[in-house]
Amino acid sequence: MFEFLKKRRHEAIRALPFPDELRPWVERAVHLYPRLSAEDRRELEQDIQVFLHEKTFEGAGGLVIDDEIRTTIAAQACLLLLHRDTEVYPDLETIVVYPHTYVVDAVHRDGAVVIEGPEARLGESWQRGLVILVWDEVERDVRSHQTGRNVVLHEFAHQLDAEDGNVDGAPSLGSRKSYRAWAQVFSEEYQALGEQLQRGLASDIDAYAATNPAEFFAVVTEAFFERPSVLRARHPALYQELASFYRLDPAEL
Numbered sequence: 001m002f003e004f005l006k007k008r009r010h011e012a013i014r015a016l017p018f019p020d021e022l023r024p025w026v027e028r029a030v031h032l033y034p035r036l037s038a039e040d041r042r043e044l045e046q047d048i049q050v051f052l053h054e055k056t057f058e059g060a061g062g063l064v065i066d067d068e069i070r071t072t073i074a075a076q077a078c079l080l081l082l083h084r085d086t087e088v089y090p091d092l093e094t095i096v097v098y099p100h101t102y103v104v105d106a107v108h109r110d111g112a113v114v115i116e117g118p119e120a121r122l123g124e125s126w127q128r129g130l131v132i133l134v135w136d137e138v139e140r141d142v143r144s145h146q147t148g149r150n151v152v153l154h155e156f157a158h159q160l161d162a163e164d165g166n167v168d169g170a171p172s173l174g175s176r177k178s179y180r181a182w183a184q185v186f187s188e189e190y191q192a193l194g195e196q197l198q199r200g201l202a203s204d205i206d207a208y209a210a211t212n213p214a215e216f217f218a219v220v221t222e223a224f225f226e227r228p229s230v231l232r233a234r235h236p237a238l239y240q241e242l243a244s245f246y247r248l249d250p251a252e253l
């Protein structure tokens with residue numbers, strides 16, 4: 001579609017009032033929601049509306065997609081976009097949702113997919129327009145956000161990472177100066193985590209982050225939104241890089 005038509009359609013969608021019946025799902029899904037300003041809530045809801053209009057949800061393994069599933073996933077995904085004046089996941093077309101953790105044949109793979117774990121998958125983020133999620137994992141994260149885990153934030157962080165063409169742990173940052181600062185902080189933290197785990201020490205960043213730089217970015221994104229005070233206290237430089245990328249300071253909300 002022509003870019004200007006798409007923009008005009010998005011403006012029309014953003015101007016619509018947010019459906020009241022969906023708001024309880026947004027409040028439940030986004031733990032920061034009650035602490036957001038009225039203006040931020042409106043921006044989040046506008047992004048959610050564009051997301052719900054544009055993206056296709058497909059239930060797999062017998063799962064029937066309903067408003068709760070759609071709104072929960074859209075709300076968490078759009079939290080990553082707040083303040084960032086960006087399109088709503090322009091490359092993403094479809095979200096496939098399974099009811100439970102599923103097992104797939106690992107043979108049918110190509111280079112464009114981020115795979116979480118060898119067989120039993122919690123979720124996947126594909127470069128070519130597809131995210132796969134497991135509803136019972138999403139639900140678990142909604143119920144207990146103290147864990148610092150959130151599979152939706154994780155998969156959509158991969159989507160942001162992929163927007164520049166490479167899933168390499170660095171999303172589009174704009175200036176070369178920003179890339180340099182990001183690369184320095186992220187590589188130091190990534191290396192420190194690897195060494196800590198190698199010495200058999202416990203780490204406050206989930207060990208899965210040590211898999212590769214892309215997983216590191218996705219896992220620390222979860223921590224940034226779900227346990228911001230802890231991340232800021234223990235990894236202030238990392239927290240600052242994420243705060244300037246996400247244009248949000250969740251520890252201060």
Ligand SMILES: [Zn+2]
Pocket residue numbers: 114115116154158214215218
């Ligand atoms: Zn991942």
